[in-house]
Amino acid sequence: MTPADLLVLLLRSAAFIWSVVLLRRSRDRRIGLLGVLLLLLVVDRLVIPAAGPDRVAWWPAMLVSVAALVLVVFLGRWFDDHRRATEALRIEKAYFEHLFANAPESMLLADAQGHIERVNAEFTRLFGYSADEVRGQSLDEILAPHALAEARVLTSDSAHGRTVRFETQRRRRDGSLLHVSIIGSPIVLEGRQLGVYALYRDNTPRVRAEEALRTSDRYFRSLMANTLDLIVVLDTDGRVRYTSGSIETVLGYDTEELLGRDAFGLLHPDEVDEVRGRFVRLLDRPGPAPRIEFRCRHHDGAWRIFEASANNLLADPAIDGVVITMRDIAARKRAEEALRESEERYALAQQGANDGLWDWDLRAGQVYFSPRWKAMVGAAEHEVGTAPEEWFGRVHPDELEQLKIDIDLHVAGHTPHLQTEHRMRHRDGLYRWVMTRGLAVRDAAGKAYRLAGSQTDITVRKSIEEQLLHDAFHDPLTGLPNRALFMDRMGHAIRRGRRSDGRSAVLFLDLDRFKVVNDSLGHVHGDQLLVAIARRLEDCIRPGDTVGRLGGDEFVVLLDEVPGAAGAEEVAGRIQAALSDPFELAGQEVFVTASIGIAISVTGHERAEDLLRDADTAMYDAKAQGKATHRVFHAGMHSHAMSQLQLETDLRRALDREELVLFYQPIVSLARGRVTGFEALARWRHPERGFLGPEEFIPLAEETGLIDRIGQWVMGEACRTLRGWLDRHPASGPLSVSVNISARQFQRPELVAEVAAVLAEVALPSGALRLEITEGTIMGQAESSVAVLRGLKQAGVQVQVDDFGTGYSSLSYLQRFQLDALKIDRSFVGELGNPGENPEIVRTIIALAKNLGMAVIAEGVETPRQRTMLQQFGCDYVQGWLFSHPLDREAAEALLDAEPAVVPPRSG
């Protein structure tokens, strides 16, 4: 091997190693490969030939090799650098692209004229444009039509190299506005402005939040200032920490004025303790407390009523207090009251659609009167105003004062409701009774501010009440005061007399023949007579005097002020004169007289009952004196009356003590001239007063009911006596006994049975017992008499009409009753033989009896002339002193023993 070969080998090895190094170092493999090829070429073509076998001088080859080497190195370096720079740029660009695309802010690049070159994704998201849509568009046009300055600001300001920041609004593609802050910055390259970039940050949420905050703050303040509620925050001591602005309108205080002040100082003293107590209790218990009502002092000093709720928010650091929410509830209270009022009004309305309603606003002094109310007083709707006088002006003067008192009492709260009765003047001038009912409506303090109620027409009820009251104190028949009222008036008169030293008098009046009228004409006519008498009595007295009826035929007259007994007697005389005119009854003239007893209150200390009793006693005295007269009471009469009382007591024992006896007065047959019977007449053998005639005790027995026992005894005694006589004189012909039956006895249902029992007991022949019943008694109850008389007939008893002519017999009844005999009253018989006699009555009675098929007995025959006349007239039987006085049993027996001889008439 030659050195040249060696050299070539060396060179080639070096080039190869170098190439490998180059290749390995170059990033760009193509450039590296190119360099290796170039190196190998240079070595192979230039270096090797030069040093090769041709012997070329090795140094140019060497030189060329070195130069190629240097070139290769240099090129390699240059390629390397360039490759590196390009790479860096690419990376940078990639960074930028990445950043631009993915930046969380919206970004925009524009050229120096403000035309958009590119925008990032965030931008398109924010503004709604796509990148293509905005490319090339002017900044002014696309984003901010109303902010044309933007492009200029951005371009010009940033042209001066400044970065600008500002906040503004930008429009999105859909037209909506965004609050954005913009940062604009120039892109400058070597002093030359390439463009601008701008960064848009969306502030809308923040701005909205701020706005919301501002609004809500404003809202809150306004709310707090204008709410009707009052919101107060108190610390644990009850001091005001906060009050809403509404305090000014609600309570009239400035907000600051109250801060730090004790809130309880504003409360009403009546309620402060209660409210404070609740507040203190609330402090231990977080959260809300129940509502409460209390009064608070307004700045003007007046009290306002509040409803409050409290909420313990001490645990909330933002509040750190108790929040009190208060509401003025005066309006609500009024509404509640109004509701209550309207409910009350409704309830009242319900009470009676027929009632008039009234509603008095006490504060305004005005009264609402319902149409019905107005109608009740006969007024048209427009004729009644609203003044209380519309009401009071119509109230009867007698009740006005009481009505006002009742109203005042209720308004003042002394009565639970108003209820009063009074009369109201109707338009027709008449008064109607109404009942006024009402109820006051009161405020929280209990003060009445309204009075409402109804008015009911109670005229009918009132008149019924008045009627009842009247009935209770008046005799239903005559309408005169009854005993109760008369006694009351007497009491008043006596007391008045005591004061004025005046005298009052009582007249006790008893009709003398009323029983006869009543019994014979019947109760209806008897009643008519009583009414007529009452009217005449009323005509006899002065206005201040009183006529009353005690019952039956007893009337009383109270003379309020009389000068003395003479004055009272004068009135009694007037009464008797007034009664003397006949009364027209049942087509007949009826004559009535009265016995009048007078008692005078002298000292003014008499009791009404005593005075009346005295007058009664005096009346009995007048009757005893012969009727149709009057007597003034004196003390002696009292003892007489007392003895009457004693008599009654004695009479009760008389039967048991067998003090009663029967006398027998013979009845003589004119035709046969002999005794055919006896009338049994009762006598009382009084242990102290001796023999008493029947007029002394029979009326008393009638009155007291003792007549029932006496009558039975008389009948039994008379029958037994007759039985004895019949047994004694069996052959002396028919003999009868007549027994008097009083009205009371006749009315007893047991009468027929008792009579039959007696007859059966003593076994008298039929017709031997005759009952004498007065004309008045039989005719008085004509219808029931028919049955009794038939019963007596069936028992085999004859019935005779006693005292015929004194009553008012109906002929048709006389016939129907099938009576056996008429007994002409001795007053008619006594007429016979008198100067100026009128025998026609007796003659007529006898003729009547004959026509009716009845026997006639004349009683009270005292003179032979009477007997003669009676005989002429056809009278069958006579009885009287001319033949015999009533005789005791023994005497009567002796008389019978002397029979059959006719009893000789007494001479004289």
Ligand code: C2E
């Ligand atoms: P009267 O039934 O009319 O009895 C006849 C009365 O006339 C008797 O009176 C008798 O004594 C009296 N008298 C008889 N003849 C004459 C006379 O010629 N002239 C006068 N002036 N009077 C004469 P007396 O006994 O006093 O009886 C009176 C009345 O008492 C009787 O009237 C009778 O109604 C009643 N009475 C008598 N006894 C009884 C009796 O037992 N029961 C009942 N219920 N009443 C009796």
Ligand code: CA
């Ligand atoms: Ca008789």
Ligand code: CA
């Ligand atoms: Ca008689």
